[in-house]
Amino acid sequence: MLSRKNRLLLFKLLSLFSVVRGYNILVITIAQYLASIYILSPKLPLREVVLDFNLFLIVTSSALVIASGYIINNFYDAEKDLINKPTKSMLDRLVSQRFKLTTYFILNLLAVFAASYISFRAVFFFSAYIFGIWLYSHKLKRIPFIGNLISASLAIAPFFVVFVYYQNFEQVIFVHGMFLTLLILAREMIKDLENMAGDLAQNYKTIPILYGPRFSKILIGLLVLLTLVPSLLLINFFDIGYMYIYFYGCIFLLGLFIVLLGKSKGKKHYVWLHNILKFVIVAGVFSILLIDVDLVLNRIL
The missing domain is CATH 1.20.120 (Four Helix Bundle (Hemerythrin (Met), subunit A))
Structure with missing residues (x-):
């Protein structure tokens, strides 16, 4: 049997997983690799694609930025989600807003740090991606249709960066x-x-x-x-x-x-x-x- 302290820790981990939508990030990561293998670089050896360290860093940076994006979106939508998603909100609130913001900044720093091993252009892209997600969560999502269009563009961005990496047009x-x-x-x-x-x-x-x-x-x-x-x-x-x-x-x-x-x-x-x-x-x-x-x-x- 788990102790009360360990149960609380487990619930907090589940809460954080819920906030960052870990299942969505896993699907996006798989999608980036499958798109790289089958669509963007079909002529390259499988081993070369899968073991490409730069691709790994791109996928890792994407996952970190997306996770931080879910956190900042959750932060701004906390009151709204109490009405729209009361059950999920109760789980999400097991983690404090302060801890969420701290995690948000750490994830973004890790993403930029990982991108710095690729190139300056990668650092610029992921920095702009981070800023775009914040601006959308803070302001742009309230603008009808423009907010929807920007949200869709941000969702496509992880595939865009892999597309640019392989230069396949x-x-x-x-x-x-x-x-x-x-x-x-x-x-x-x-x-x-x-x-x-x-x-x-x-x-x-x-x-x-x-x-x-x-x-x-x-x-x-x-x-x-x-x-x-x-x-x-x-x-x-x-x-x-x-x-x-x-x-x-x-x-x-x-x-x-x-x-x-x-x-x-x-x-x-x-x-x-x-x-x-x-x-x-x-x-x-x-x-x-x-x-x-x-x-x-x-x-x-």
Whole structure:
């Protein structure tokens, strides 16, 4: 049996893991490596990509900055989350705001320190990334649509830095990026519908509060319909191996999403819609393996 002190420590660790969304960071880390192996550098030996120390530092810096971003976002949204996510907020509050801020600064310093081993440009990028996340959390997230667009851009940034590192400018990468950006932007706007109660209480000027849920749902529906463009382009004009199965599945799921969006009326429905988009995004990460099923085996051998 754990002592009371050890139980409290365990709960605090769980609280910190909840604040930094450790599960999201793990998925992003896996996505950066899979994108590097299958999309950005498909001709390089697997060992060379996986053991690339600079890539490891880029992924590590990204993870540290994202973790610190979740902390600062949690710090500014503490009051709003009490309304929107009461259960999660209770767990998050086991760690003091002072400790969260201290961890925030330490993580950012570690990220810049790791980036300094790569190049000055990497230091500049991650410093700008840190500042962008802070500015978004402090001010920009309150601006309708601009806040959503910036949030989606910040979510794409970890993949952008890997893309720049490999200097691969093939069209297929931009089409993949368009698909992911549209999905993330739609997800950000669904979150605004989901969090209306807290946003209204804290005077956030989001699209559903300013223009109503119906207008917001129309915009989300348009964004989801637009994902058909990159999906069909990737299926019909690019060599994506068996990943076409994923995109056909997306077309079906996103069609279902639009139907459910039209019928949605409350937070419970918006949470389900949010989870559908989250599933599509996470499934997309692991479906990268389908681009060439034999690729890893060939590169290992």
